Amino acid sequence: MTATQPDVAIPGFLHMIYPYAGEQEYLSGTLAYIEHARASGGNVVVAAPPARREALSAALSADAGVTFVDTDALGRNPGRLIPAWQEWIGRLARNGAVHGINESVFSGRSPAHYGELRYQEWLLNLAFARTPALALMCPVDTGGQEETAIEALTRCHPLLWDGAACVPGTAYREDAYVFEPLPELEEPAEQMAYDLGTLHEARQKTLGWAMANGLPSTRARELTLAVSEVAGNSVLYGGGRGTLRLSRQATALVCEMADAGVITDPMVGRIKPPEDQLGGRGLWFVNQLCDLVQIRSAPGQGTRIRLWMDLPPQQA
């Protein structure tokens, strides 16, 4: 096994997982990574939950030159992670290679959230495949997690940080991502077919249902806008029509739309559209508005998109 140091001459994109157990192991592994990065003159960006940022910050000197970014500000939707990294890298890349620490919180997530987080980790390989000098180390707290869950995450990372060096991962799957089947929604409260002539009706139905089920008015309007975007895509690209199902889950409202179209670009809605480009913003809006977005699409099966909006704690 050949060790690769994440130095200034990063050969393209290095994406590594760092499974750790406990804060001590977290700190030793991440500090070693930062030390390597600084030694090579690269920029270091740490995107981690507040407690991890505080622990790292306390262990680093004030002049360590590490940039901390607030992942809480991204909200809960994993679909916002890739554009956030693009922005952070864009700010720093002109000053040389970027070495990132990319930590998401996996524990306590619903199966749906967990699945999308894992998919997001796999998509990072596509999103930054052509980035010339970027290393992303993804710490994963193994405490309280099933071994199979860690294995599944390992399959999304070509490389492994072993606490001191970057080594090839052994479980990485380069071929197409395999989704677990979407579980059936609980008995939907509302269902309707839509086309161009009934888009407004679909919006009205969504808004009324969302507010009746405890979503505050602004969030209900945002969910309605997201539904409008997906339904509009059905009209334009999905055979002109689709079906909307509305289902209340324990802690969230879910709107599912199905149509006959096929989405072939896995990055759709996950890359911020250039300002000078007109159009191409529908699914971008959806990812920015919703707490979770699940897209399943395949030839012969059409497309199913689920939009999740978390209920306020008192409504959940």
Next chain:
Amino acid sequence: MCWQVSSPQEYARGRRELIAHTARSGARLLIVGGPAGTGDDAGSGRVIDTALDTALDLDPALDVALDSTSGASWERPSRVLLPAVRREVHEAQRSGQSVRVLAGMDHLARSQQSLDELITHEMDLGELATQGGTSVVCAYSRLVWSPGVIQDVTAVHSRVVGLEPRAAVFRLTRADADSWNLEGSVGLESLRPFSAAVRGALARTPRARLRCTGLDLVDAAAWRALVESVTQTRGGSLVLEGANETVRTAWRMSGYAGYGAAIEVRG
């Protein structure tokens, strides 16, 4: 006001009621054209002398006939009639009378006309309504116009009447000299009338303000249409005022602020 007329009988009845009501109020009524096939005296070309001498028919058919040798376009009726109506309105107002206009759109436009042209005609008529004391009723026969067109043109009317009327899901109407009210929600299904209405507004007020307190949402396709309309209007700019949080969020997410269109969205 947009009146969606289901039958010649309904038009004739409504017209009589409007004449009577106008007479009682002491206002002046101008009847311009009339729905096709009414069998009524609408569009006959004669000035009708009803109670209190308050109604005046202006017949577009005469103008078309006059211009037939030169291959008159269907735009001719409104081009000729609108100034005539405007003169009548000004004259009535000078004499202290309020004015009502009943515009039979079946004669003022043609059903094959583009939506842009139709909305332009409507906004021209709407200009009359912004002048003090004038109300304009635009009558569309359902026998002549497609349901979609009748629905789309309601976007630039402040009210819609008729039997089970179909209304656009947004509305853009004049508020004052340089501002317009934008209400409802603007999505994929409304792009054609929305673009036409915004271009019409910018043609009249290139630096326009849109009052958006009644605006629910604007989807990504509609933001694109708005940006295109502004950038295609020389010197055009829009300020959306009173926009709710969802509208402001969508504008920010769109990133179109960096596109170069002079659009500002405020709460």
